[in-house]
Amino acid sequence: MTKKRLTTLICAAALCGATLLISCTSSDGIMTKKKSVYTIDTTSLSADVKGYNGPTPLLITIKDDKIVSVEALENSETPGFFKRMIDGGMLKRWDGMKVEEALNTNVDVVSGATFSSNAVIENVRLGLNYYKEHK
Numbered sequence: 001m002t003k004k005r006l007t008t009l010i011c012a013a014a015l016c017g018a019t020l021l022i023s024c025t026s027s028d029g030i031m032t033k034k035k036s037v038y039t040i041d042t043t044s045l046s047a048d049v050k051g052y053n054g055p056t057p058l059l060i061t062i063k064d065d066k067i068v069s070v071e072a073l074e075n076s077e078t079p080g081f082f083k084r085m086i087d088g089g090m091l092k093r094w095d096g097m098k099v100e101e102a103l104n105t106n107v108d109v110v111s112g113a114t115f116s117s118n119a120v121i122e123n124v125r126l127g128l129n130y131y132k133e134h135k
Contacts, residue, residue, distance in 0.1 A: 038135060040058075042058045053077050055075060056072065057072075067094045
């Protein structure tokens, strides 16, 4: 095989590999897809959703149309109250639910952290609706 032909073959293989990598990972700034796992960052979706002290953005991870996790991102909530909400299991309430089921489930707030809880519930709803519309 000639050197020129080998170089062409290597370049074609690299291009195919890059194309495959790009197709397995995509992002629009809100939702990221890596293989079959979607991650939704509600920061820009929920800028108007306020807890007690401000926005409470979340990172929602979904695989096979089921919620894997809901995680709190950096926020300005009072740490003690936000911790009370987390310790009360608020972020775990959607784990394992199908997206449609989670959207139709009424989730109770954590006593003593009502504003934060309501903001988290609204963030989850916004994130899941975004997922449904853009997956």
